[in-house]
Amino acid sequence: MFACHICCYPWDLLDEGLTDVLDCLRDRIAATGLTLIVATDEMEQFRPRSGVEPRIHRTTGGVYFLPNEEKYQATRLKPPIWEQHRKMDVLAKVSEECAGRQLDLRVGINPLLCRRLVGKHPEAACKNAYGIASRNALCPGNPDVRQYVLSLVGDLSGYDDVSAIVIEDVQRPPATDPAPHVQALAMFDTDVADLLNVCFCESCLQGAERDGIDGQAALRCVRSALDRLGSRAIPQGWTLADLLADNPSIARYITWTDAVYLDLLKRLREVSNKSIILSFRNAPQTFVELEHAPDLFALADRITIDAEDLEGVIDELSRGERFAGVLTPASVKNMDLLLRMDEGSIDEAPEVVRQLTWAAEAGAGGTTVSHFGTILDHQLDWLHQGLRNARRVMQP
């Protein structure tokens, strides 16, 4: 059956009533499961449905379940617990209620972005070429960070009724926070400014040196390139690819940082007995161009594609173009397309129906819908209608 997972934050379940929400998922939408987000950064969410209070939910982020402290003994980073969680283990409760309704339960985490953890452990943050640390990005090159992520996944694996762990927004965390100086560089209309997102923290520089990569040389080249960009001393139309071709030390270093991140994802397999789902944001740009895409697809049990141009992706998918050589018809079955009901992109019932029908015709295994708390009341019925159509046309 064409699967449908609805992403929920724990506060949406608590504020709207856990049993009411789960009944709505199963009976009104005909969803097959729920993806409970259990680790995020600080965030603010406007909730438009009638009767939901508070209208704006604000959280400082952290983990939204009761962690097993023993699992984190090998890392200095300890999971920052959501304040409301001290009263009840929402994940345990949700797990029990989902099992009783035959709803599949996945948990979603974005473990490398956490302002609370960076605040406590500034040494674990990503650092850009100018030595400025990120305020929320934890560096996967830091051994404590790697162990923290593995501990978190191992801890969540202890919940029997959880079928899969979803790693949200798969990409190396950016070393520079979105800020005016980044926008200033963006106006030069070249992707060379992306170099600000390469991490040069102490852990990365030491790790690279151990592996025979000259991180200091790469750092000097990156700074010089960014300085030249700032003073407009670079040719018109100059791209990052041109720069990497001329500066193998930077290319080698970036390849090394990618490999460190990939290795962390691969190790999730060793600590988890659950399915691992990788969710790619703004795909296909971010992952198809990644030279590691085949490796990433091979290590995941399922992937979720969150594309700005969902129709374009579906269209190319159905013609077998962009994904040729990376996705096979068999692996497309293990792919969900992410439907964002909350960004104003879907404002008509036929659009929801059309997109879900196309996804099913293209062979996708299902959809993941983001996020329950922000879906308008009438959109719930559109979803139901879309799923009914998708299931009718789904390839056998």
Ligand SMILES: [Zn+2]
């Ligand atoms: Zn680093």
